[in-house]
Amino acid sequence: MQTTKQLHVGLIGDPVAHSFSPRFQQPAFDALGIPARYELWHTPARQLIERIRSLCEPDCLGANVTIPHKEAVLPLVDKIDPLAARIGAINTIVHRDDYLYGYNTDALGLLHALHEHGLGEVETYNGREHISLRGHTAILLGAGGAARAAAFALVDAGVEQLIILNRNLERARHLAADLLRSYDRPIFSLNDPSFLIPRTSSIIINATSLGLHEDISPLPVETLAQFDPDTFIYDMIYNPSQTYLLCQARLMGFNTANGLSMLLHQGAQAFTLWTNQPAPIEIMRKSLMME
Ligand code: NDP
Known part of the structure; x- marks a missing residue:
């Protein structure tokens, strides 16, 4: 990318102030000498259409999209990557050749993160590397935009079974039905945590926003005591760095990560x-961990 004019890219969401994205995106642009500024674009729902339209300005590279707009932006872009279309949520918009393209990088981002925490094997087929989670049962808490990306990523990675637990049962059922159209795998949807049956080799992923606001929110599962000690508990929330769920899990000796x-x-x-x-x-990682 060879240009000297100032470029822009940013995060579209409501709220956005909690986001750490500028902390590691800006140093990445600076390190590669790309004259782009990563900005926080607080966007209430009523301003979403106008905000997406502004991405077509010649000096705009695109945007990230976060809560609560990942599903709402689908009809607002010109072209949707097949994975984002299957997931039904976009977290990255690219402005290229006067078109807006929608992608979902949450799915692969989660798999790479789980692998970094020691889960799954890298396998090669058709000349490409994939992360395999065969042999694991995944319990997914939530059925919103981030949960949809996680569900497709987990099933694509070969988990033996997926259990989706969400407050709004209809939303969990809808996600399970979307998955079952593409995969022949046991996929269950629940809204009552007391129906969760303990499994071995489980991965529990919190993709709800419970815990985001630093209050002592109830646990999204009734108790963790029923799970096997080598269950891995991942909370998609990173700010605060220790949610109530992660605190409880750590106290009980589970492996965890935010x-x-x-x-x-x-x-x-x-x-x-x-x-x-x-x-x-590595520059991005260092910038993120340093602050
Ligand atoms: P959505 O608004 O699309 O979904 C929110 C989810 O949280 C729904 O499943 C909702 O359930 C559930 N929820 C909200 N409040 C409660 C509550 N009081 N009790 C029980 N369940 C509740 O948000 P996203 O999917 O985009 O984001 C979810 C979380 O994941 C956020 O905290 C976000 O910051 C985080 N995230 C982190 C990423 C990372 O890179 N680390 C990437 C993407 C997201 P219901 O359907 O019943 O309303």
Whole structure:
């Protein structure tokens, strides 16, 4: 990317102030000498159409999209990548050749994060590397935009079974039905945590926003005591760094991680989509961990 004029890219959402994306995206642009500024674009729902239209300005590379707009932006872009279309949520928009393209990098970002935490094997087929989670049962808490990306990623990675637990049962059922159209795998939807049956080799992923607001929110599962000690518990929330769920899980001796690793990997892929260059991932990681 050879240009000297100031470019713009940013995060569209409501709220956006909690986001760490500028912390590691800006150093990545600076390291590669790309004159782009990563900005926070607070966008209430009523301003979404206008905001998406503004991405067509010649100096705009595109955007990230976060809560609550990942599903709402689908009809607002010109072309949708097949994975984002299957997931039904967009977290990255690229402005290229006067068109807006929608992608979802949360899915692969989550798999790379889980692999970094020691889960799954890298397998090669058709000359490409994939992360396999065969042998695991995944329990997914939530059925919103991030959960949809996680569900497709987990099933694509070969989990033996997927259990989706969400407050709004209809939303969980809808996600399970979308998955079952593409995959022949046991996929269950629940809204009552007391129906969760303990499984071995489980991965529990919190993709709800419970815990985002630092209150002592109820646990999205009734109790963790029923799970096997080698269950891995991942909370997509990274700010605050320790949600109530993670605190409880750590106290009980489970392996855990917060969503910082997913943030890094989904962001690195978005960077490559905007710039067509490999993301300087170690610079991004260092910038994210330093502050
Ligand atoms: P959505 O608004 O699309 O979905 C929110 C989800 O949280 C729904 O399943 C909703 O359930 C559930 N929920 C909200 N409040 C409650 C509550 N009080 N009790 C029970 N369930 C509740 O948000 P996203 O899917 O986009 O984001 C979810 C979380 O994931 C956010 O915290 C976000 O910050 C995080 N995230 C982190 C990423 C990372 O890189 N680390 C990437 C993407 C997201 P219901 O359907 O019943 O309303």
